[in-house]
Structure formats: structure tokens, C-alpha cells
Amino acid sequence: MWQTVKRWIDDNWTNRPHKPGTVIANYLIDEVLGSGSYGIAYLARHTGTGQSVVMKQVKPSLRGSPKGEAMQAYEARVLQSLSHPAFPRFLDHFTWQRQHYLIMSHMRGETLETLLFERSAGFTEREAVTMVKRIAMLVLHLHERRIIHRDVRIPNVLLDGDRLQLIDFGLARFLGDTPAYSADSLDDYPAEKQLKRAVHPHSDLYALGHFLLFLLYSTYEVKEGQEEKSWEEELSLSPAVRAILRRLLQHDPPYQNIEELIDALTLYLQGKTVSF
DSSP: OHHHHHHHHIIIIITOOOOTTOEETTEEEEEEEEEOSSEEEEEEEETTTOOEEEEEEEOGGGTTSTTTHHHHHHHHHHHHTOOOTTSOOEEEEEEETTEEEEEEEOOOSEEHHHHHHTSOOOOOHHHHHHHHHHHHHHHHHHHHTTEEOSOOOGGGEEEETTEEEEOOOTTOEETTSOSOSSOSOOTTSOHHHHHHHOSSHHHHHHHHHHHHHHHHGGGOOOOTTOOOOOHHHHSOOOHHHHHHHHHHTTSSSOOSSHHHHHHHHHHHHTTOOOOO
């Protein structure tokens, strides 16, 4: 019973977001962007320069826990190691009134999630593959710097005109580091979550497989009374894209690195044979 009460207290009191208009150190909060498992995100402005930024606050209920300030400090270290216009830029990291905050550049645009589910955007097979290749190129940039994103999903990809951006590095890890903050192993997690959270290129490759599926389903029409089937039965795909998906989702031997995937996507877009 106590755990239920504590969750209610955390959700309704301890972890209440700051209200718009609140000033935190040198930043004025304009909007609450959202709240996740570990933090609260705000759109804010620097009171001196007027620069628009994103502010991430560690959830107060997690203060002092492995998933609190230590996790945020790790994200700050990842962002500090990057310098690319498609990724958020680290600006500041500080403690204010015992709360912990990370400041990064504000990336403008709409998420792929919004485009798919609110604006009903549709992608042909070729458009979907083109989009995934562009994201794969960003993932390649990370992998070359020994960073595994571990959260490549449609809410974390922004489109600003033709400009593509990848955000939310809260789960990113450097290769060689442990996959979890509170334990050295993912053994207690279900098998799929172990794969998603592994500090290995396969994690991002698997995520890109699901990303591609979301795009391909954007033009799929469900007929009334139709029973749900597997994606292989529901989607009309070329043999090449079917083969790419099967390897990404590890139904067949997976790609060993992001370069292999990019090569396969490039061959498809050039109209050449993709090896199965």
C-alpha cells in the first residue's frame, strides 16, 4: 500500500513541473514540454540573451538515486562530446535549490510521431527507406564516436523543413560502459528490452527496424473485420526491403554494424540487388 501512496505523492506533488513564468537560475520557463520516467523537459529562455533552450530537470523523487543526477550528468557528458547540427548542443549543467538541470539547444521542428499520427503523413516504400537511410547516417556519426543512442524512435526524430534531427540522449551510452545505471546487467529484463538497451550497435539497428516498420505502415489500410497478421503478411513489400527488415529485426542474421545497413539501403535506392 505504501508504494501506491508514494507513487501518488510523487506524481501529484513531488514531481509536479514548474509553472510557465518560473525563473530557474538564469532561465525563464515558457512551456512544459513533457515528463518522462526520469525527468521533466521545459522550453525556456535565457534571461540575459533571450536564447531559446530546452531545460531538463531530474525528477525530484529520483534525487540521490542512480537514475537521478548521475544519469543526467552522463547525458551531459554525451552531449559535450558531440558537435553536429543534427544533435542538441550542450549549453549548461547546474544545481539550483537542490534540483538538477541540464540545458541544451532548442531543436525546432515536428516529430515523426506527430507527422504520422496527427498529420496522417504517408510514406511510400522508397520514401521510407530514404528516411531511414538519413537517420542511419546520423547513427553512423554516433557509432564512430563510440556512442549508442538506444532510443531511436519516431518521437525522437524531428523534421524542420528538409532538415532531419535526432534528439533525446537520455539513454545514450558510450561503448564499453555498463548498460544500466543501477546494475551491471540487463539479465532481469525481458529479452526484447535487453536488446533495445544493450550498449551495442545491434540496439540501434533493431530500433531502426521498428522505425522503418512505422513508416511503411503509414500507408497501410485496415479493412473492416480484418484479423491482425504479421507485418510480413500485411505489408506488400519488395523482396529487398523485406530482407532488410528481417535482418534489422533479427529474424535473419543481423547486420553487424550500421555501415552494412547503409550499404544495403543504398543498393536498394540505386535499384541494385540487395544481398539476402
